[in-house]
Amino acid sequence: MGLPKVADKEGIRWITFNRPEIRNALTVEDLRLVQESVSESNKDIRAIVITGTGDLAFTAGMHIETFSGITVDQARERITAIRDCVGAVRLCPKPTIAAVNGVCIGAGFEMALACDIRIAHPSVRFGLPEVKLGIPSVVDASLLQHHVGLSKAKEIILTGDLFGIDDCTTSPLFNKIVAPEAVIAEAHRTAGKLSEHTAEVIAAQKILFETWLNTSLQEGIDISVDIFAELFSNQTTHDAIARYAPSAANRKN
Structure with missing residues (x-):
């Protein structure tokens, strides 16, 4: 288990976070691989799906060691890496799908927000717990208010709590809610549908x-x-x- 797995199948690039023993927590090296895989996919790749290994987590966000005991310059460098990776997902010219198969937190939640389509199951929990670490939610967390409205976005960000699907019923955050065992299949079906266009x-x-x-x-x-x-x-x-x-x-x- 380690760096994200990247596999191309039937015109779809699958990027799978691959540290299930720590709920697919991410490192800066993981971000660089994701950014490269999203930015440099060849013309035969018509859609990109991002998901996590196992059935517990999409990703728990950045590994806590990423921000432990670092300097201001190191903090700037690491948050820039997050910005560049998630920005590459948002700006990718190909359709991107987050197949959210479990807990979805922090930078991973921002990556899901940056995707064009989000597919999840009813038990998925998501949130931006950064304030609990004494740091703000930044970069593509700014997308959240566009999805759920400013009031709900403030609640999610300022509490740092985890939320469920039912907590965002007035402004649905996920495009499709399916059974846990159907998340990957639905992501494949949706990617295929989006790939039909030029x-x-x-x-x-x-x-x-x-x-x-x-x-x-x-x-x-x-x-x-x-x-x-x-x-x-x-x-x-x-x-x-x-x-x-x-x-x-x-x-x-």
Whole structure:
């Protein structure tokens, strides 16, 4: 057990955290491998699934030794590694899925938030316990309020407690809730569905999501016009339209 396992199967890259004896706690080396695996996947990889070994944890976040007895410069270096890894997941041009098979904490929860789709089972527990260590939740924890609203995000972050699926029923945090034994199969099915679209349109749409998060409404709309038009420089766009036309006609009959 050690570094995350990376396996490519049927056009899907599976990244599996691999320290079940410590609930898949992460090291800086793990982050670097995840970042590389997300950023450098070849064109044959159409979707990426991130999960954990065993049935107890997606990941318990960073190993406690990551932040024990370190200097300010070391703290900056290590939180930067988290930022860069989770940012690579969020900015990946391919669809990303978190198959959350157990407890999901800290940097691991931020990584799940950064994924496009989250799949979990009813017993999953999640949280950002950093305040209990005397450090703030930072980097992609900023995504949480977009998922659950500012009030609930403040409760999750300021208490540092673990929460369950039922605690976020008004603003669902997970896209699909399935039986524990079905999490991986559902992740595979969803990855396959997302892989049916052209790589170019998925990359463009993900750029737009990021644009909408970081610009004004009108600026985001204006940028979307250019991104839309540029897609027509790809033959794959024309081919997709040609394929869709007869299928749309059949649906009307």
